Amino acid sequence: MQLFHCPFCGARDETEFHFGGEAGNLRPDGADAPADRWANYLYMRDNPKGAVREVWVHMNCGEFFVMERDSVSHQVLSSTSLDGAGHAQ
Amino acid sequence: MTRRYSALSLIKEGLAGQKGWQPAWRSPEPKKIYDAVVIGGGGHGLATAYYLARSHGVTNVAVLEKGWIGGGNTGRNTTVVRSNYYYPESVAIYGLAHRLYEGLSKELNYNVMLSKRGMVFLCHSTGEMEIGARTVNAMQINGVDAEMFSVDDVRRVAPVLNFAPDARFPVFGGVWQGRAGTARHDAVAWGYARAASALGVDIIQNCEVTDFIVEGGRCRGVQTSRGTIRTDRIGMAVAGHSSVLSAKAGLRLPINSYALQACVSEPIKPILDTVVLSPGTGVYVSQSDKGEIVIGGALDRVPSYGQRGNLPTLEGVISGLLEMFPAFGQLKLMRQWAGIVDVVPDSSPIIGESPLPGLFLNCGWGTGGFKAIPAGGTLLAHLLATGKHHDISRPFDLDRFVTGRLLDEAAGSGIAH
Numbered sequence A: 001m002q003l004f005h006c007p008f009c010g011a012r013d014e015t016e017f018h019f020g021g022e023a024g025n026l027r028p029d030g031a032d033a034p035a036d037r038w039a040n041y042l043y044m045r046d047n048p049k050g051a052v053r054e055v056w057v058h059m060n061c062g063e064f065f066v067m068e069r070d071s072v073s074h075q076v077l078s079s080t081s082l083d084g085a086g087h088a089q
Numbered sequence B: 001m002t003r004r005y006s007a008l009s010l011i012k013e014g015l016a017g018q019k020g021w022q023p024a025w026r027s028p029e030p031k032k033i034y035d036a037v038v039i040g041g042g043g044h045g046l047a048t049a050y051y052l053a054r055s056h057g058v059t060n061v062a063v064l065e066k067g068w069i070g071g072g073n074t075g076r077n078t079t080v081v082r083s084n085y086y087y088p089e090s091v092a093i094y095g096l097a098h099r100l101y102e103g104l105s106k107e108l109n110y111n112v113m114l115s116k117r118g119m120v121f122l123c124h125s126t127g128e129m130e131i132g133a134r135t136v137n138a139m140q141i142n143g144v145d146a147e148m149f150s151v152d153d154v155r156r157v158a159p160v161l162n163f164a165p166d167a168r169f170p171v172f173g174g175v176w177q178g179r180a181g182t183a184r185h186d187a188v189a190w191g192y193a194r195a196a197s198a199l200g201v202d203i204i205q206n207c208e209v210t211d212f213i214v215e216g217g218r219c220r221g222v223q224t225s226r227g228t229i230r231t232d233r234i235g236m237a238v239a240g241h242s243s244v245l246s247a248k249a250g251l252r253l254p255i256n257s258y259a260l261q262a263c264v265s266e267p268i269k270p271i272l273d274t275v276v277l278s279p280g281t282g283v284y285v286s287q288s289d290k291g292e293i294v295i296g297g298a299l300d301r302v303p304s305y306g307q308r309g310n311l312p313t314l315e316g317v318i319s320g321l322l323e324m325f326p327a328f329g330q331l332k333l334m335r336q337w338a339g340i341v342d343v344v345p346d347s348s349p350i351i352g353e354s355p356l357p358g359l360f361l362n363c364g365w366g367t368g369g370f371k372a373i374p375a376g377g378t379l380l381a382h383l384l385a386t387g388k389h390h391d392i393s394r395p396f397d398l399d400r401f402v403t404g405r406l407l408d409e410a411a412g413s414g415i416a417h
């Protein structure tokens, strides 16, 4: 069992967390954004091998946060609350 | 020297001290230029090369594999072959694959050990029985063989299941496909490689594609760990590594890579001669010809390129297995492994020319592309040879993510992942 760090609750079992998507994937502004811009936002992913920056949710406290980790070794490098206001691990 | 495999060649080679067997495929040095190049020596890549040569007469072809052929998901999968999907588009593609599988050993002169032992999707409640009936009706309308099984039918094909009334997931019945079954995964890769090689295809192992050559807005070749190779038609079938490779061409795909695990028990006497899948526990099971119980389940929950698998998922799969088959509690697990699968939001494959002209995609098979290998090969070969979609591959083009015409088999046929 791997431990992930929730910036609010500390180290918890990986099963308490849910993957939310790649960090920095911004929703298009306004309904008149072209279809391929929506497709990019909704479906297209970088899906990198190695260093990743992702949004995760800790399902127990319900907080979303950014986790930096390695998608090959699964080593976690940092967990930061979404407002970036600290609590970093 | 043996070129064709047969009972007679076995006897002849036996009498001659087994000295006449040839390597099943040639391993030539890569040429500088080919008519077509296929990246990825899994089942889909090898089948593509074979059908290019056999159906389209394009024989100046190379398959470039970074490791050894079949060393990706093709050699790691749990080998279930079936075609009971929901949407007509899916039925067309998986049905084509299933029919080709039925003639494959003969076509390739290589025994892929297709065993049509049947498969039952269990239903664990009256609600699931109703959904099961809807699924069966939809499949029959699409011309797929599917049958509703009562609990007695299930007991007949898999008496070792837990039928106790107080079971956590009691068996109410199931959806049966009699033509479903298993095939030998390595044999599918090796059989296509051997047949393609005999038609002139170069199978090049230990050759990693590291970049694409782009000239005049078209893909004109690849850089590899064994030098530059030029070609105007490139097919890519690299499964879980599709995003990594397409990034080199400046493309993004609707794919997340995850580990999918499987494991096998020690070999035991025959006890289960069909494939059983339980959507309730998320576990599916069959028994290999060697006697091992082959166990598969849900995807890992952490996006990953680590070909290992995480413990919580394995734990969930094993507890589901023991709930379904209490008798298996005595078994020892022999091996556990994982493959990196290419998961797409609508659980359907991506086949077609990429936004970079000259580069064609065959990916997104996720957790279920072994059964589709003959179709994936046929369709990518058609695209590479003609530059155009086959009617069957058209709905699976990447453009569906812009038009919104998704083929959601997760919702349609209840693929858990």
Ligand SMILES: Cc1cc2nc3c(=O)[nH]c(=O)nc-3n(C[C@H](O)[C@H](O)[C@H](O)COP(=O)(O)OP(=O)(O)OC[C@H]3O[C@@H](n4cnc5c(N)ncnc54)[C@H](O)[C@@H]3O)c2cc1C
Pocket (backbone or CB within 6 Å): B039, B040, B041, B042, B043, B044, B045, B064, B065, B066, B067, B068, B069, B070, B071, B072, B073, B074, B075, B076, B077, B078, B079, B080, B081, B207, B208, B209, B210, B237, B238, B239, B240, B241, B245, B260, B261, B262, B296, B337, B338, B339, B340, B341, B362, B363, B365, B366, B367, B368, B369, B370, B371, B372
């Ligand atoms: C545990 C598990 C169980 C499964 N069970 C089933 C099942 O029961 N039924 C079913 O239908 N499907 C199943 N699948 C899915 C199935 O295995 C895959 O969908 C299918 O094998 C994909 O075939 P492929 O040829 O596209 O990919 P692969 O067999 O993975 O081949 C891709 C190849 O590309 C090579 N490659 C990658 N990058 C490069 C590069 N840069 N240069 C050169 N080569 C490269 C890799 O080394 C690899 O050999 C399962 C998968 C797993 C992991």
Ligand SMILES: [Zn+2]
Pocket (backbone or CB within 6 Å): A006, A007, A008, A009, A010, A058, A060, A061, A062, A063
């Ligand atoms: Zn928390």
